[in-house]
Amino acid sequence: GDSVTQMEGPVTLSEEACLTINCTYTATGYPSLFWYVQYPGEGLQLLLKATKADDKGSNKGFEATYRKETTSFHLEKGSVQVSDSAVYFCALSPYTGTASKLTFGTGTRLQVTL
Amino acid sequence: EAGVAQSPRYKIIEKRQSVAFWCNPISGHATLYWYQQILGQGPKLLIQFQNNGVVDDSQLPKDRFSAERLKGVDSTLKIQPAKLEDSAVYLCASSLEGIPDSPLHFGNGTRLTVT
Numbered sequence: 001g002d003s004v005t006q007m008e009g010p011v012t013l014s015e016e017a018c019l020t021i022n023c024t025y026t027a028t029g030y031p032s033l034f035w036y037v038q039y040p041g042e043g044l045q046l047l048l049k050a051t052k053a054d055d056k057g058s059n060k061g062f063e064a065t066y067r068k069e070t071t072s073f074h075l076e077k078g079s080v081q082v083s084d085s086a087v088y089f090c091a092l093s094p095y096t097g098t099a100s101k102l103t104f105g106t107g108t109r110l111q112v113t114l
Numbered sequence: 115e116a117g118v119a120q121s122p123r124y125k126i127i128e129k130r131q132s133v134a135f136w137c138n139p140i141s142g143h144a145t146l147y148w149y150q151q152i153l154g155q156g157p158k159l160l161i162q163f164q165n166n167g168v169v170d171d172s173q174l175p176k177d178r179f180s181a182e183r184l185k186g187v188d189s190t191l192k193i194q195p196a197k198l199e200d201s202a203v204y205l206c207a208s209s210l211e212g213i214p215d216s217p218l219h220f221g222n223g224t225r226l227t228v229t
Contacts, residue, residue, distance in 0.1 A: 004156070043118070044157070044205065044220040089156055099209060099218045100145075101170060104156030 002027045006090045006105035013080055013112050021075040021108045023064075023090035031092040033057075033066050033073040034099065038087045038107075047075075047088070049099075080112045116140065118221035120206050126227045132194035135224045139187070139208030145169075147218065148181055148191050149205040157205055163189065164211065196228045 007022040025033065035047040035057070048057035053068035062077045073090060090105040119138040127133050139146050144165050149157035160179065162169040165186035174181070178197070183189040193200055203223040210216040 041222075043222045044207075044218075046217040049217075091156070099216065101159060101162065102157075102218065104158070106154065106156050 002031070002092060002094055002103045004090050004092055004103055004105035006088075006108055008106070009087075009109040011108060011110045013110070015082055015112055015114055016079045017112075019075070019077040019080045019084075019110065021088055021090075021110070023073045023075065023105060025071050025073065025090075025092050027071075027092055027094060029094060031094050032099070033064070034091040034093070034102070035062070035064055035073070035075050036089040036091060036104075038089070040086070044089065046099075080110070082112045082114060085110055085112050118206055118208055118219050120204075120221035120224055122224055123222065124225050124227075126229065127196055129198055129228050130195040132192065133196055133226060134190055134192045135204050135206075135226075137189045137191070137206030137221060139189070139206070140219055142210065143208035143219070144186065144211035145209045146183055146189050147207040147209075148189070149207065151203040151205055151223070153202070160191070193226075196226075198228050201226055201228045 003026045032051045034049045036044045037047045038044050048059040050057040050066035056065045064075045087107045087109045089107045091102045146163040148160040151157040160174045161171040161181050163183040166183045181191045203225050205223045207218040207220045209218050
């Protein structure tokens with residue numbers, strides 16, 4: 001079945017450091033890929049998405065590129081802020097262009113310090 | 115717009131007791147999901163509704179879990195009887211029907227502790 005593997009945390013960075021959170025997936029067909037973020041005390045919210053190979057999703061300075069050849073969707077940010085401290089989840093949907101039937105990774109906790 | 119509402123926020127019960135969670139999706143959202151998030155894991159889909167019909171309940175433990183969506187709006191998830199391994203956060207999410215790339219909107223969840 002479909003699965004998502006993401007790097008374990010916690011990841012601790014100083015403010016303005018570069019961030020990469022690795023995510024790889026296993027799926028048949030042409031899945032859509034997502035990054036969700038959960039800030040402390042809040043619900044999960046969509047951060048960015050990509051629906052086909054070579055698409056780049058971006059939002060709030062975060063980026064991720066859908067790499068079919070390496071089955072990866074790594075999350076990157078050039079300069080993190082304290083406000084980015086949260087848990088980040090990589091997810092896939094087996095259906096192109098929708099968020100139905102999401103399979104999530106285990107989440108990576110990011111802590112950014114001054 | 116108002117978000118997905120869930121209640122209660124927290125619930126503590128003993129094993130073998132029953133419990134129910136309630137979800138009110140965003141107005142107009144035809145698709146509703148229940149996810150289970152065990153500590154240290156990602157959310158796992160339990161059931162998906164389209165209006166008041168079940169689209170996918172393949173991962174719902176039907177011997178003890180049940181869910182319904184009244185009139186295609188609010189939904190209730192019930193566990194009877196609860197087991198220790200049911201301790202988790204239960205998340206409700208909703209989305210628009212038939213809109214490509216329509217994102218999921220999640221509620222804050224109900225944290226269940228079974229003792």
